[in-house]
Amino acid sequence: MIKIGVFGYGKAGQAVAEVLRHDPRFELMWVARRTSTDQPETIPGTAVPIIGLDKVVLSEWLDTHPVDALVDFSSADTVKIYGEEVRRRQLMLVSAISAYSETDLDYVRSLGNDTRVLCSPNMTVGINFLILAARLLRSIAPFADVEILEQHFRDKPEVSGTAKKIADSLSIDNEHITSLRLGGIVGHHEVIFGFPYQTVRIIHNSIERKAFGTGAAFALSELANCERGFYTFDDLLMHKVRKQLAMA
Numbered sequence: 001m002i003k004i005g006v007f008g009y010g011k012a013g014q015a016v017a018e019v020l021r022h023d024p025r026f027e028l029m030w031v032a033r034r035t036s037t038d039q040p041e042t043i044p045g046t047a048v049p050i051i052g053l054d055k056v057v058l059s060e061w062l063d064t065h066p067v068d069a070l071v072d073f074s075s076a077d078t079v080k081i082y083g084e085e086v087r088r089r090q091l092m093l094v095s096a097i098s099a100y101s102e103t104d105l106d107y108v109r110s111l112g113n114d115t116r117v118l119c120s121p122n123m124t125v126g127i128n129f130l131i132l133a134a135r136l137l138r139s140i141a142p143f144a145d146v147e148i149l150e151q152h153f154r155d156k157p158e159v160s161g162t163a164k165k166i167a168d169s170l171s172i173d174n175e176h177i178t179s180l181r182l183g184g185i186v187g188h189h190e191v192i193f194g195f196p197y198q199t200v201r202i203i204h205n206s207i208e209r210k211a212f213g214t215g216a217a218f219a220l221s222e223l224a225n226c227e228r229g230f231y232t233f234d235d236l237l238m239h240k241v242r243k244q245l246a247m248a
Contacts, residue, residue, distance in 0.1 A: 005031070005069075068091065164177070186206045
């Protein structure tokens with residue numbers, strides 16, 4: 001059983017913690033967030049502690065509450081708090097941070113020299129499979145027209161970072177992204193290929209944030225079988241694809 005600490009206890013972090021807590025392959029040891037209340041806290045209905053990074057010395061906390069892996073759904077600068085502990089203790093790291101600067105991303109990559117690190121700005125299995133499938137179709141038919149449609153909840157102001165990643169992976173400009181904001185939508189990404197006489201649509205819908213948790217669980221279980229290094233979600237999916245092809 002893999003012992004896990006989670007950084008970040010916003011809406012996504014709470015959903016991820018809930019999924020990992022109920023997965024028999026893992027033991028959720030604690031959750032860390034930026035600040036804590038004056039009274040000790042636990043995840044409701046459990047004994048899993050919620051700590052504030054303003055109240056603990058992380059190295060001391062890890063000495064008394066050791067884990068095998070860290071999952072980060074907090075903010076870009078948190079890696080500066082735990083990074084050297086990851087390196088020194090050779091902890092697995094799964095990071096879902098999308099806002100790393102190039103300097104921070106280089107630092108996260110450097111952790112792969114000493115341990116196993118996965119970094120993906122979108123942690124859902126489905127969206128990463130969509131990107132893999134779209135890239136394959138793009139290589140087969142580079143002449144096809146390609147448009148990306150992304151739909152999110154009404155209050156999301158910016159163009160989806162995932163949509164931008166899809167566009168970048170297909171080498172198309174962001175002007176080919178269409179955004180819609182509607183009540184009741186968690187997240188929808190669609191890649192549309194226009195061929196002569198036919199169209200192909202590859203679609204992913206996020207139903208709730210627990211999809212991030214199942215993605216993190218997949219990443220952890222696959223990363224546990226990898227050599228030390230820096231990985232993307234694509235790397236783990238391609239490993240699965242190659243394994244399946246070898247069995248065919």
